[in-house]
Amino acid sequence: MNRLLLPSLFLLLLFFTGCQRLILGEDEANDPENNFEIFWKDFDRHYGLFTVRGWDWDSIYAEFRPQVTAQTTDEELFEVYRQMVEYLDDSHTFVYWPGRDFFSGNSEDDERTEAEFSLPLILDQHLEVIDSSSEEGYVYGQLRGRNVGYLYLAGIEMEDLSFGDKLLTDLGQNDALIIDLRNNSGGDDGVGAALAGRFADRTELIYTVQERNGPEHDDFAGKTEYYLRPQGTVQYDKPVIVLTDNITVSAAEVMLIYLNALPQVTQIGTATSGDFSDTGMRRFLPNGMQYQYSIMKFLLPDGTSLDGVGHVPDIEIRNSAADIDAGNDLVLERAFRFLLEEYGIE
Structure with missing residues (x-):
């Protein structure tokens, strides 16, 4: 795998x-x-x-x-x-x-999107690894020959919320960071908020959540508010590139709500999955079949919902499976070109 x-x-x-x-x-x-x-x-x-x-x-x-x-x-x-x-x-x-x-x-699209990303390709061709955890689903390090750090997250699962402090201790000297959320299956919204807080310089309302609570389709409980806040011992205010694809989902998308509110962040790749809500309890039917479903809505401060839409990238580009098989990650290479053209960062 x-x-x-x-x-x-x-x-x-x-x-x-x-x-x-x-x-x-x-x-x-x-x-x-x-x-x-x-x-x-x-x-x-x-x-x-x-x-x-x-x-x-x-x-x-x-x-x-x-x-x-x-x-x-x-x-x-x-x-x-x-x-x-x-x-x-x-x-x-x-x-x-x-x-x-x-x-x-939307599982029918997943297999195709999975084939459009390869972490081994990045490890082999681009990255000097500093730290990784297969259990928590991350790897980060220095991009070879560049003053750019790289973090890949397969999920938002780090148990230690001070992870962002260690990350910036190891990579914060770089002129830019790339956070790769492609093929990210989500996890804990709180972990994503803590990590995003390492890039924030202010506190502001970032989104609200309401849970359905009645028989009518528009019956919802009151709003719970979530705020972007500076977190950790140091903030990183230099350029940040976030790479996404169609199965960047759930807590990864929630983290991206925080990150995309920051002026130094640029999203490159394809639109994310557009699935933010938590699920209700697992349901068991008399015939033994089972299911779960979304029970809440996430809204931006202006009332906009990204459900079903996802985060649309600032720069849209997509690999094909053939690109990956040929050893080319065009999305990552586009990020390199953007950093050079916009900031003179190599």
């Missing part, structure tokens, strides 16, 4: 290790039609992003309910669930048939 942590693997790990679970319809009839009704109604009453993403869940009922009868097989029913989840296009929302199948909202 040539990546520290794949998004699909992370989702499965999250799914199996989550301690919260809700068994739906323990006393319900285990037949295809009732299983469908429970599934659709549960989403209808609790999924958090219908209004944000503009989805018409009633139309999904009208399309798929006639396809489910008393004779519908489990295979056919799972395929119906898969298409319903696919409609939501939300990687935090997935359906699982134990021992048989698993599907998350």
